[in-house]
Amino acid sequence: MAEAAPLVGVIMGSKSDWETMQGAAQMLAQFGVPHECRVVSAHRTPDLMADYAKSAAGRGLEVIIAGAGGAAHLPGMVAAHTVLPVLGVPVQSKALNGLDSLLSIVQMPGGIPVATLAIGAAGSKNAGLLAVRILATSRPELREKLVEFQNRQTADVLADSNLPVL
Numbered sequence: 001m002a003e004a005a006p007l008v009g010v011i012m013g014s015k016s017d018w019e020t021m022q023g024a025a026q027m028l029a030q031f032g033v034p035h036e037c038r039v040v041s042a043h044r045t046p047d048l049m050a051d052y053a054k055s056a057a058g059r060g061l062e063v064i065i066a067g068a069g070g071a072a073h074l075p076g077m078v079a080a081h082t083v084l085p086v087l088g089v090p091v092q093s094k095a096l097n098g099l100d101s102l103l104s105i106v107q108m109p110g111g112i113p114v115a116t117l118a119i120g121a122a123g124s125k126n127a128g129l130l131a132v133r134i135l136a137t138s139r140p141e142l143r144e145k146l147v148e149f150q151n152r153q154t155a156d157v158l159a160d161s162n163l164p165v166l
């Protein structure tokens with residue numbers, strides 16, 4: 001059986017970002033959302049980046065998740081070349097702990113939006129979940145799965161919330 005065409009593109013500036021960005025891919029896989037994962041660098045492969053962003057909507061992608069660290073220009077530059085929603089994940093950098101990545105992604109000029117997530121693993125996981133929420137606006141079956149996910153998460157926390165008595 002042919003694989004379903006990807007609805008979400010998970011891209012990152014370097015292979016070294018995968019450890020962080022796999023969290024987004026795992027959430028998409030958990031919800032059964034067809035997706036693709038690619039290394040696409042704004043600085044090292046600028047032509048590939050522009051081609052990827054310009055062709056994304058035509059290839060059927062509906063959301064792009066872009067993770068990068070340091071001078072994290074990938075999400076903003078991709079957003080400049082597409083009208084698809086772009087979710088930016090600041091990867092935790094070694095030099096400045098991801099504050100550089102966060103500020104590079106979040107301070108977009110008016111007119112070119114990037115939805116910026118938290119630094120690191122939580123941001124990556126939430127980018128995956130946010131992509132599912134965006135797709136769920138027109139897919140009732142995904143909305144049902146999101147309700148189940150959230151209810152299960154609440155039940156798990158409540159079932160495991162006993163603290164030691166001191």
Ligand code: RP5
Nearest residue numbers: 013014016017068069070091
């Ligand atoms: C950025 O530079 C990447 O997104 C990565 O977070 C960072 C470091 O890349 P490598 O030197 O590890 O390839 O473009």
